[in-house]
Amino acid sequence: MARIGVDVGGTNTDLVLECSKGVFYHKVPTTLKNQSIGVVDGVRGICERAGIEAAEVELIVHGTTTATNITIEHNGSECGMLTTEGFRDILHIGRHKRPYNFSLHFDVPWQSQPLVKRRNRISIPERILPPAGLIETPLDEDAVRRACTLFRKRGINSIVIGFMFSFLNDAHEQRAKEIVLEEMPEAYVTISSELANVMREYERFSTAAMNCYVGPKTAYYLRDLDAKLREAGVTSKLRIMQSNGGVSTVDACARRPVRILMSGPAGGVIGGASEGDMAGVPNIITVDIGGTSADISTIPGGAVKIMNPRDTYVSGHPVLTPMIDLVTIGAGGGSVAFIDEAGAFNVGPRSAGSEPGPACYGRGGVEPTVTDAQIVLGRLDPDMALGGDLGLDAQLAREAVEEKIAKPLGMSVKDAALGIIRIINNNMALAIRSNSVARGLDPREFSIMPFGGAGPLHGVALAEAVSARDVIVPVAPGITAAVGLLKTDLQYEHTKAGLVELNKATDQEIERINTVVTTLRTRVQAELDADDIPRADQQLMVIAECRYQGQGFELRADMPEGKVTQDNKRQITDSFHEAHKRDYGYAYPEAEVELITVRVIGSASVRRIEIPKIAQADGTSIDRALMFVRPTTFDDGQTLETPRYDRTKLFAGDKVPGPAILIQHNSTTLVPPGYVAETLDYGNTRIRTLGA
Incomplete structure (x- = not known):
């Protein structure tokens, strides 16, 4: 197996x-x-x-x-959209939000890079009314067929259907989908009520449009x-x-x-949380630094956080789908260092990627990258990359840093390389603060967990920059995100609008909540059944998304076991008050609470990958792991003769004093002077200041 x-x-x-x-x-x-x-x-x-x-x-x-x-490259499918007459420009108007309130020069992504061009948004006569979803204007089926004729003429084969108040009654969206598939059998069709069956037409339409935009290629x-x-x-x-x-x-x-949309980074966060558990450290800040980007997530108490729906934007477009709370910036080993038109020294977000890659790869790249700077500083050994499988050219790295950065700025190659590292570290430190300090969390109570191929080279510098407690390096840093994939469960989610004022809910409204829960449970179970998961192994969680009357957005609250009744509905409101106090620092226990959305999450546990413990230290010297000694330049500008150790030959309990570099096939760990690296039970490593 x-x-x-x-x-x-x-x-x-x-x-x-x-x-x-x-x-x-x-x-x-x-x-x-x-x-x-x-x-x-x-x-x-x-x-x-x-x-x-x-x-x-x-x-x-x-x-x-x-x-x-x-979404990043803006090369999705050309989409067509059917929407309610009079609401053609919802995707353009959005929420009237300015991305930067005090700037006169800013980009509005949903207008400059629309998911559906205006000429391809066709309005259809139809109307469903709140609050009960009654049909005021029947669907004009001939208008739908005429729109299909226009889409065929324009070569459009990805169709979004978003009608007003379809979350109350999806009959018109379902019928329009049937007609589109009759007229265009090969079309990729998304209806908003199947994808985000909740209120707020702009976010619902945007989610459906994003699905059609990325759908065919994905x-x-x-x-x-x-x-x-x-x-x-x-x-x-x-x-x-x-x-x-x-x-x-x-x-x-x-x-x-x-x-x-956040599939790749999610595995890293799951893997990081598991590594924190293995190290006995509940509070961690994961920093997944690959070749192109850095993904940062704060995990308090070992619990992975899910973003509030109001924050789930992708490339500037709102997408109503659950996402792990993380920040992604263009900072990785392949991030390109350059001098802009104003003479400023920048690093990223553009990346050299893998083709041609950093200059040191010898594949034709001539621009200096973070990886090239690490080689110039002696932190990466060209003959040891990927265990020697990836031969790097130190001379090409040096030439790139010298020609593109050092000479134009009138500085030494060493200072230019140090500058590249300091800039990228500052960029990542700002992102860490945005995901911790800005959320009310104190980094001094957290350990930095750097992983990805480039992560452990930056771990200590990032910990210093945000005053984190220490650094925990995973067992296989370069593979941690892949390991996380084997530590997660099968999971499906379905949502439906509830729209009930809980404090004064009538028996009829309570029964409507229970009907919604039953419908969603049935849908989730059907998906798990289709995946051959026995009913006994299926785990269902019901969540109420609530807000105070008049608030703009919701928070998650727990639902009672079994059916909701007049006697137990207070469990929902109490849970919401607690969540509000936890997130915002205050609550209004006597205020009216509205249930806006019911969410059912179905999951099935899978066998988790088991990382074996390593041998305990036997009293022998760490010289058993010593490979060689080479000069290395550290952040303070010192160049010191620095020993390299084979990390796989260190035992649990071994302590390696800095300066040192720990080498393994998938990553390299930097231990600066004044720090010590202690190998833990599973082969993971804790780096802290001497005497701490």
Whole structure:
């Protein structure tokens, strides 16, 4: 029984395999033109490394950035939209929010990069009225057919359907979908009530539009990957990591790709939380630094946080789908250093990626990157990258830093390289503060957990910048996100509007809540049934999303066990008051509480990957792990003769004083002077100041 986790990043594709022979790690370059090629090559390679046949693999869990990249690169499908007459410009108007209140020069993403161009938004005569969802104006079916004729003429095959108040009555959206598929059988169709069956028409329409924008390409990639794996002899189940930290099937994610917009970073957060548990550290700030970006998440008390729906924006567009609370910035090993037109020294967000990659890769890249700076400073050994599998050219790195940064700014190559590192570290420190201090959390009570291929080189500097307690380096930093994929459960979610004032709810309204819960439970169970999960193994959680009367957005509250009654409805309001006090510092226990949305989350536990403990220190010297000594430049400008240690040869309890560098196949850990690195029970490492 073998299982593989595959995380595709902008530069490398990371894999972990668990089988009867143990746990194996592997890393291959990402094939940007078609990511599935790199995934298949990686799966074959890690099976060879483990000495097993591809057919022995039972499960593959995949974290993908395909949908995310489409939104970043603005190369999604040309979409058409059917919407209620008079509401054609909802996607343009939005919420009248200014992204930067005091700036005269700002971009409005939903207008400058619309998901559906105005000429392709067709208004349809129809109208459903609140509060009961009664039909005032029947759907004009001929208008829908005429719109389909126009879409065919324009070569549009991805259709969004969003009508006003469809969350109260979806009859018109469902009928319009039937007509579109009659007229355009191959069309990719999304209706807003199936995807985000909640109030707020702008956010609902935007979510449906985003699904159609990324849908065709994402669906093609997922199904193509599934086919390529089978051609390679891998007949296992393929599961996809979702933005909420659960996994789902290829078919479900192909139909609703908005659920996987944060698929890649989510695996890292799950893996980081698990590593924190292994180290006995509940409060951690994960910093996943790959080749292209840095993903940062704060995990208080070991609990992964889910974003409030008001904050779930992707590329400037609201998307009503549950996402792990994280911040992503353009800061990675491939981030390009440059001097802008005003003469300022910048690093990122543009990345050299894997093709051509940093200058040191020798693939034609000539711009200096963070990786090139690390080589110039002696923190990365060109002959040791990926255990020697990736040969790097130190001279090319030095030339790039010198020609593009040092000479134009009149500084030494060493100072230019240090400048690159300091700028990127400051950028990440600002992002860490935005996800901790700005949320009322004190970084001094947290440990920094750096991972990704570049993470452990920056860990101590980031901890110093935000005054974190210490640094915890995972067992396999470069593969942590892939490991997280094998530590998550199967999960589905469905929502429906409730719209009930709880304090004065009538018996009829209480029964309406129970009917909504029953409907959602049935839908979730049907998806789990389709995935061959026995009913006994299905776990269902019902959540009420509530607000004080007149508030703009909701918070999650617990629902009672069983049916809601007049006697137990106070459990919902009490839970909401507690959540409000926890998030905002105050509550109004006597105020009216509105239930806005009911959410049902269905999950099924899967076997988690088990990382074995390593041998305990036996009193022998850490020299058993010593590889060689080379000069290395640290943040204070000192260049010191620095020993390199093979991290895999250190035992639990071993302490390595800085300056030192810990080398392993998938990552490199920097231990500056004045710090000590202690190996923990599972092979993870705690770095703290001497004497702490």
